[in-house]
Structures are given as C-alpha cells and as structure tokens.
Amino acid sequence: MKREEINIKEVAKRAGVSMATVSRVFNNSSYVSEATRKKVEAVIHETNYRPNILARELIHKKTALIGLIVYDLVGEGIPRMVNGISETLEVNGYQLLIATSKGSKEREQNHFNTFLSKRVDAILFSTRSFTNEHAAFIQRLPVPVVVLLQDTKSEPISCVTFDNAGLSYQATKALLKLGHQSVALLGGPANSLTAAERKNGVIQALTDSNLSFQDDLAVATNYHIESGYRETLDLFKKNKPFTAIITVNDGLALGSMKALAELNYRVPEDISILSLDNTVLADASRLRLAGVSFSYEDLGKEGAAIVLSHLKNEDNSTQKLKMPYLLDLAETVAKPKHEKPAY
Amino acid sequence: MKREEINIKEVAKRAGVSMATVSRVFNNSSYVSEATRKKVEAVIHETNYRPNILARELIHKKTALIGLIVYDLVGEGIPRMVNGISETLEVNGYQLLIATSKGSKEREQNHFNTFLSKRVDAILFSTRSFTNEHAAFIQRLPVPVVVLLQDTKSEPISCVTFDNAGLSYQATKALLKLGHQSVALLGGPANSLTAAERKNGVIQALTDSNLSFQDDLAVATNYHIESGYRETLDLFKKNKPFTAIITVNDGLALGSMKALAELNYRVPEDISILSLDNTVLADASRLRLAGVSFSYEDLGKEGAAIVLSHLKNEDNSTQKLKMPYLLDLAETVAKPKHEKPAY
DNA sequence: TTGTATGCGTTATCAT
DNA sequence: ATGATAACGCATACAA
Numbered sequence: 001m002k003r004e005e006i007n008i009k010e011v012a013k014r015a016g017v018s019m020a021t022v023s024r025v026f027n028n029s030s031y032v033s034e035a036t037r038k039k040v041e042a043v044i045h046e047t048n049y050r051p052n053i054l055a056r057e058l059i060h061k062k063t064a065l066i067g068l069i070v071y072d073l074v075g076e077g078i079p080r081m082v083n084g085i086s087e088t089l090e091v092n093g094y095q096l097l098i099a100t101s102k103g104s105k106e107r108e109q110n111h112f113n114t115f116l117s118k119r120v121d122a123i124l125f126s127t128r129s130f131t132n133e134h135a136a137f138i139q140r141l142p143v144p145v146v147v148l149l150q151d152t153k154s155e156p157i158s159c160v161t162f163d164n165a166g167l168s169y170q171a172t173k174a175l176l177k178l179g180h181q182s183v184a185l186l187g188g189p190a191n192s193l194t195a196a197e198r199k200n201g202v203i204q205a206l207t208d209s210n211l212s213f214q215d216d217l218a219v220a221t222n223y224h225i226e227s228g229y230r231e232t233l234d235l236f237k238k239n240k241p242f243t244a245i246i247t248v249n250d251g252l253a254l255g256s257m258k259a260l261a262e263l264n265y266r267v268p269e270d271i272s273i274l275s276l277d278n279t280v281l282a283d284a285s286r287l288r289l290a291g292v293s294f295s296y297e298d299l300g301k302e303g304a305a306i307v308l309s310h311l312k313n314e315d316n317s318t319q320k321l322k323m324p325y326l327l328d329l330a331e332t333v334a335k336p337k338h339e340k341p342a343y
Numbered sequence: 344m345k346r347e348e349i350n351i352k353e354v355a356k357r358a359g360v361s362m363a364t365v366s367r368v369f370n371n372s373s374y375v376s377e378a379t380r381k382k383v384e385a386v387i388h389e390t391n392y393r394p395n396i397l398a399r400e401l402i403h404k405k406t407a408l409i410g411l412i413v414y415d416l417v418g419e420g421i422p423r424m425v426n427g428i429s430e431t432l433e434v435n436g437y438q439l440l441i442a443t444s445k446g447s448k449e450r451e452q453n454h455f456n457t458f459l460s461k462r463v464d465a466i467l468f469s470t471r472s473f474t475n476e477h478a479a480f481i482q483r484l485p486v487p488v489v490v491l492l493q494d495t496k497s498e499p500i501s502c503v504t505f506d507n508a509g510l511s512y513q514a515t516k517a518l519l520k521l522g523h524q525s526v527a528l529l530g531g532p533a534n535s536l537t538a539a540e541r542k543n544g545v546i547q548a549l550t551d552s553n554l555s556f557q558d559d560l561a562v563a564t565n566y567h568i569e570s571g572y573r574e575t576l577d578l579f580k581k582n583k584p585f586t587a588i589i590t591v592n593d594g595l596a597l598g599s600m601k602a603l604a605e606l607n608y609r610v611p612e613d614i615s616i617l618s619l620d621n622t623v624l625a626d627a628s629r630l631r632l633a634g635v636s637f638s639y640e641d642l643g644k645e646g647a648a649i650v651l652s653h654l655k656n657e658d659n660s661t662q663k664l665k666m667p668y669l670l671d672l673a674e675t676v677a678k679p680k681h682e683k684p685a686y
Numbered sequence: 687t688t689g690t691a692t693g694c695g696t697t698a699t700c701a702t
Numbered sequence: 703a704t705g706a707t708a709a710c711g712c713a714t715a716c717a718a
Contacts, residue, residue, distance in 0.1 A: 005462075005485050007695055018705045023697060033703060048483070053460040054401045055696035058710045063397070065440075072426055079422035083415055086443050095457065097408075098441050100429050114438065117396045118408075119348075140391070142348055225626040254627040261629055283568040284597040284627045286604055350711055361689045366713060373714095376687060398711035401694045 006047045015043040026051060057119070066307060067097045067115035068124045069108060075223060075251070076279040077296045078126070081148065084300025085124060092308055094121070103128060103191065116141065122307045124148055129193040144310035148303045150193055152320065158310065160303045160321040164194055167292045167325045168201030168246070168276050174327060175244050175274060176209050178335045184217040184235050186228055186247040186256060195220075198248050198276050216240050221252055228255025236263065243336035244272035250282040253289055257332075268334035278328075287331035294325040349390045358386040369394060400462070409650060410440045410458035411467045412451060413491075418566060418594070419622040420639045421469070424491065427643025428467060435651055437464070446471060446534065459484065465650045467491055472536040487653035491646045493536055495663065501653065503646045503664040507537055510635045510668045511544030511589070511619050517670060518587050518617060519552050521678045527560040527578050529571055529590040529599060538563075541591050541619050559583050564595055571598025579606065586679035587615035593625040596632055600675075611677035621671075630674035637668040 012019045017036055024030045025040040032040070043049070057063045066089055070078050086096050097120060099111040108127065115123055122144045127134065130150035138145045138157055147159040175183060185202055188195025203213045216238050221227035228247060232255065235245070247253040253275040257267055265271050267287065275282065275291030282289040302321055310316040355362045360379055367373045368383040375383070386392070400406045409432055413421050429439050440463060442454040451470065458466055465487045470477065473493035481488045481500055490502040518526060528545055531538025546556045559581050564570035571590060575598065578588070590596040596618040600610055608614050610630065618625065618634030625632035645664055653659040 009695075019696080020698085020706080021704060024704085027697085029697085031703070036703080050456070050460050052401070052462060052695050054397050054406070054462055055694075055710085058395070058397045058401060058695085058712090059697055061710080073416075073422040073429070074426060075422075079416040079418075079425075082422075082441075083417060083443065086416070086441065090442065095461065096441050098425075098429065098439050099433065100426065113393070117393050118438065119395060119397055225623060229626070251627070258627065258629055280568060281624070281627070283572070284594070284601065284624070286601055351713095352711075362712075363689060363714080364687090367688085370713085374687070379688080395711050398694085399713070401696090401711085402713055404694080 005052070006049050008049075008051065011040070011043050011047060011049050014047065015040045061119070063119050063121055064094050065097055065118065065120045066094050066122050066124060066304075067099070067111070067118070067120040068126075069099050069101055069111045069115075070126045071128055072100045072102055076281055077249075077277070080279070080296035081126075081300035081303075084295075084297035085304045086300075087297075088301045088304035088308070092304075094308070101127065112137070112141070116143065121311055122146070124303055124307060126150070128189070129191050144307060144316060146303050146307045146310070148299065151197075152318075156318045158306050158319045160299055160306060160319075160323065162194075162294055162299070162325060163322045164197035164276075165201040165204070166322075167294075167327070168198040169205045170201075171274055171276060171292050171327055172202045172205035172246065173209075174329060175246070175272065175333065176205060176211065178272075178333065180244045180272065180336050181211055182214065182217070182240070182242040183244045183246055184214075184242040185219070186221050186231055186245065186252045187218055188220065188248045189222055190220050195248055202246055214240055214242075217242055221248075223249055223251060225251045225255040225258075228252030229259045230255070232256040232259035233263070242271075244274065244333070247273070247275050249277040250275040250279055250285075250289060250291060253291065253332075254281065254284055257285060268332050270337065272333040272336070274329075274333055285332065288328075290328060290330040290333040292325050292327050294323055299323050348395070349392050351392075351394065354383070354386050354390060354392050357390065358383045404462070406462050406464055407437050408440055408461065408463045409437050409465050409467060409647075410442065410454070410461070410463040411469075412442050412444055412454045412458075413469045414471055415443045415445055419624055420592075420620070423622070423639035424469075424643035424646075427638075427640035428647045429643075430640075431644045431647035431651070435647075437651070444470065455480070455484070459486065464654055465489070467646055467650060469493070471532070472534050487650060487659060489646050489650045489653070491642065494540075495661075499661045501649050501662045503642055503649060503666065505537075505637055505642070505668060506665045507540035508544040508547070509665075510637075510670070511541040512548045513544075514617055514619060514635050514670055515545045515548035515589065516552075517672060518589070518615065518676065519548060519554065521615075521676065523587045523615065523679050524554055525557065525560070525583070525585040526587045526589055527557075527585040528562070529564050529574055529588065529595045530561055531563065531591045532565055533563050538591055545589055557583055557585075560585055564591075566592055566594060568594045568598040568601075571595030572602045573598075575599040575602035576606070585614075587617065587676070590616070590618050592620040593618040593622055593628075593632055593634065596634065596675075597624065597627055600628060611675050613680065615676040615679070617672075617676055628675065631671075633671060633673040633676040635668050635670050637666055642666050 008019050008022050012022045024032050101107045126148040135155040151161050152159040187199050206213045219231045278291040278293035306319050351362050351365050355365045367375050444450045469491040478498040494504050495502040530542050549556045562574045621634040621636035649662050
C-alpha cells in the first residue's frame, strides 16, 4: 500500500527531458513539441505521477484551502450549512478544512492558529457567541475571515446571518395578532447569542403590543427533541397561563408536541405551537408545523461566496448579508380559546 | 487585513541570530541558551511569527492532514460520524479535509486525486456502494485508506461498518417471533449497498422462517421523512396484507407513522413499526420507537482510530471492525392481531 | 551553544 | 522548444 511517491525529477529522468519540460507538460504552461509531450505523458501515466502540491503552494503562497470552524456537527442546521459551503468551494476549486470547537474558546484559538500555520487562504468562522475579543483577534489575522450565523455588528468583519431578532419578532407578532396574550418560549442554550436574539425578538414583539413577557415561561434548552419534551412538561408545573409555545427550533417543537399529546392538550385548539427554525424535521409532525423556515445550505453557499470574493478582489470591503426567511402559520397555530386559558 | 506573513529569516535577522537558532527555539529541538531564547521569543511574539507549515511538510513528507470523502452531509448519521472522526483526529493532532461526492464516481475520483496531490497522510472513504473498481483503485494508492459504512468483503482494505445484514436479520426475527407473517419494508435508495444489505437481512429472516417476502411490499425511498409518509400511503393501495412495517431509518418510521395516523391505524395495535436505524430523531415519536440503534459517532471515532494506527504502525494489516448495535422493541411493536390483518 | 549550507519538489526566470 | 538554476521557507547534518 505504502509506495514512494515519484517526483518530477524522476519523471524527467525517465522521459529523458528536463524537470522544466515535465512541469510545462503537466501545467500546459508553455508550448512543448508534440513528440516530447507524448513521451512525457507516457511516463506520467505509467508512473502515476502526481505533483506535490505542497511545493507549488510554497512558491505561490496559496493553498486553495479554506478553514471552517463550527461548534459541532450535530443537528440539522450546521451540517447543511457545511454542505452548502463545501458545494460552493468545490465548484471553485477550493478544499475545505473543518474543525469543531464544542464552544471552547481555547479550541477556537488553536484552530485559528493551526489554520494559519497551514496557510489556509481564508477562514469561515462560526461560534455561538461572537464577542469583542473575537472581533479584535480576527482583525489582526493575515487572511480574510467571514463569520457565519452571527452578526458582527459594527465591526468591519464580513458575516452572513439569519435575522434572528427580526424573524422572531415577526413570528410573535403574527401570534399576537391572532389574540394570544401569553406565550411560553423554549429557548436555546444560555451561551447562544442566536438564541438570545430570538428571545429578544419575542420580548420586543410583546412589549410593542403592551404585553409583558413572563420570565418564568422562558426556559433554556440544549436544542434537542428530548429537551423540548421535558421542558414542556415542566412548563405546566409553573401554573402560569399561556396559550402558545414558541420554540427556537423544530426539534424542540416536536418534543413539546409529544409532551402536549401526553398531557392531552390538543394542537392547535388548546395550545398553538410555532417554531422559529423549521428544517426537514418539521415534516415529522402530524400537522404541518407552523414556523419560520430558512436555508442553512444557502447561508453556507453565500458565506463561501463572500469568502471567495474577498480572495479575488483586493478591495474586500466587508460584506454583511442577512438571509431571507419565510413565515408560515400552517396547521399548529390557531386563535386562542380565551374562555379557558391553558396552564 | 491582508498582511505579509513574516518568515524565519526575518525573525532571525531581527533577533540577531541564525535561522537555525530560531528554528531550535520554536521547536525545542535542541538546547539554546536562556539569553538568546528570550531574545528570539520576544521577536517571535512581537512579529506574531507563525512558521509556514508547508515548508516543514515538504521536508517531512507528512501533512497531518486526513482526507474524508462522504456522500453528503444531510441527515443524522453522516454528520455524527464526521463529528466523531473530527474529534478523534483533533485529539491526535490531525486536521480533517472534507469533500462530498453526491454519489458521483467522477467526483469521488477527483477528490482522491486532489487529496493525494495535497499529500494527505491518509484517506477515510465512504460511498453508498463500494465496488470492485473502488477496491482496485484504493489498493494502488500510496496512502492508507479506511472505508466507512461499507464492508470491503474479501478485499485487503480496512473498514468499519454496521452489521447491516445481521442487525436487520435479528430485528426481523424478533418481529416474526411475535407472530408477524407479512411485513412491509421501506428501504433505501436503489444504489445504496447498505440499504440492500438491510433488505437482504429482512428477506433472509423471512425465508429462514419459511415465510415468503412480498416484493410489492418493499419500496425504495430517499431516506427522508417525507418519503416515508408518501410511500406508506402508497403501500396501502396495493391491497396486500401486512401487519408490520420495517424502515431502514427512523426518519422513514416517523413519516410512516404520520401516514398511519392519518389513515386511522393505531401503532402498535394495528400495525407495528420498527426502525433499523434509530437516531435522536426517534425521540420525536409519540411512542418510544422500536428499532435498532447504534452510534455513528463511535463508528467515526473507530474509523479515525484505525487510520491513525495505520499511520503509526508500519505493519498496517487490514482491520475490519463491525460496530455493535442494540435492538429494542420498545413501544411501537406488538403482536399482530391475526383476526384482522391490516391492509 | 550557535552558525552554515543543503535539500524537500515545484515553478519561474533566464539562457540557449 | 528546451534546459539549467534560483527561489519558496523551513529543518537538519555538519562545522565551528
């Protein structure tokens, strides 16, 4: 299995030509007589010669390598995003180097350093909570960085995001318009800025409608189905009335609906359910799950596209892109039954 | 943003020492006097010097890079496998280069070639249908290759797999033991060997029990929830009796149960449902979904471990590992009601 | 303890 | 049209 890789010098020797000629044949970089070309190509073929890209990259100071740092690869969103990134990069001749941080700042740092040492051409960075330190650090890097899923706010760093505050605001507004006055929220992990933004959107919508948000009715989850199930059961132990549950993703909505079914609440007659992030999982619901949907895959593609544009243009002004979303109230949301608020 | 990277020669000059000394300081490769070390470290720090790994790799002929080719990153299994791989590789100081084939042999080929040119130290390869050509090709490669999710059979190529035929055989046997005599199967895509193996396991179990498998009751799907839903509806249009549905994954089971609910069939009283691949998705089911579960994450870790062992030992005998699985009949499987077989 | 010089496998410049 | 040779940035054997 382990065979010595052949190099250009060896090919040159066997073909009876110089290294330069082999290089020219391989890269079509200059005219070579038909005769020698044939000769060289024959040797290349029979030796199964593959140029050592490292040497080439050493000269060109380009690796066609792009580093990606993500939290992890569990769940629906991130993998799809990676899928989109990978697709776009591949089409453009770039390779994707991937690393997971599991939320550790230290791991993030290590990955950045390794990537830079590996001389990646650019870095795509995703974290659950983008901080000032991140911003400061990134701006000192010698390669373009595009932040995914997190708004870089006033910092001059490109990013592509979902409009979390906006979409949750709109979704909540729609719920209130139907007459709901008290909603519960299954949020994300405490350290997730995305989750915080979505929560803020919900609160803002309530406030704008002169309704108050019950802090007890907002619980943190780890995004998983199981968590949605458990937290929903807990919700009813608090004896605070609510007529709708908003979840930050569809997994939580599924878990929640499982709990509701067990407790003999009907959806949407007794309780409305709305997910702020519908993926294909939503299809598992008996009813068409109401909620906001958007494409992680497209976000990944756009992120990759921005990074490539930074790589091509020398101007590279920072680009901030918000991906579109679609709100569909579908079948799990209805007007509340005001005469008997659910507990 | 774009700054010129500083190199070892420049650091040496600024520190007033030779390149060799800088190298020694950076790699702790030899003793350096405390004084010069301090001097050099100061310069390293203030210039933010990062060695160009490409040059080092060019010398050492090792990149600490491992290539991974997968079908895509959609669904539950593959991303978790990648997560496991990434985790193990990272701990061992390797980086993961990832590429998707989308089932195209041509893309697979391109990825292999790019990886080899990039001088990856090893390749992890996953495909939906491992062929003889794959085997022949892989054996001529100059780096170790470990195949994931597909058995390499008699070929001397390491692999780590789930025992698809075995687990589906056992699961089906359990079903038959309860009294089921006719089962429907929501299989995978036509080109998936994994799906074919699982189907064969089902058929074998039936045959061994002197029951025959109704070809009409086996349908191909694309693994998705929606597909499970649709195909289940179609199943009932065939007017062939069956009392249980086996699905090759839990997404299909969820889709199927959605259809059953719509048709007013009760699970498991009227129809039993059993999934041959329970992931976290199974939690979305109202009932605890019966089925086989195993860990893609662990499979990824084992695959990575095997590849690393090939990298370390020079012996590298081929290793074939079958991952364990767990069969749980849980709440969606029951004895059939023989008096009134479902259609 | 530190410095010098060579080589890793390419590409590119300059000859021929 | 082709060849010789100098980089690219680092590690290392050998000198000093």
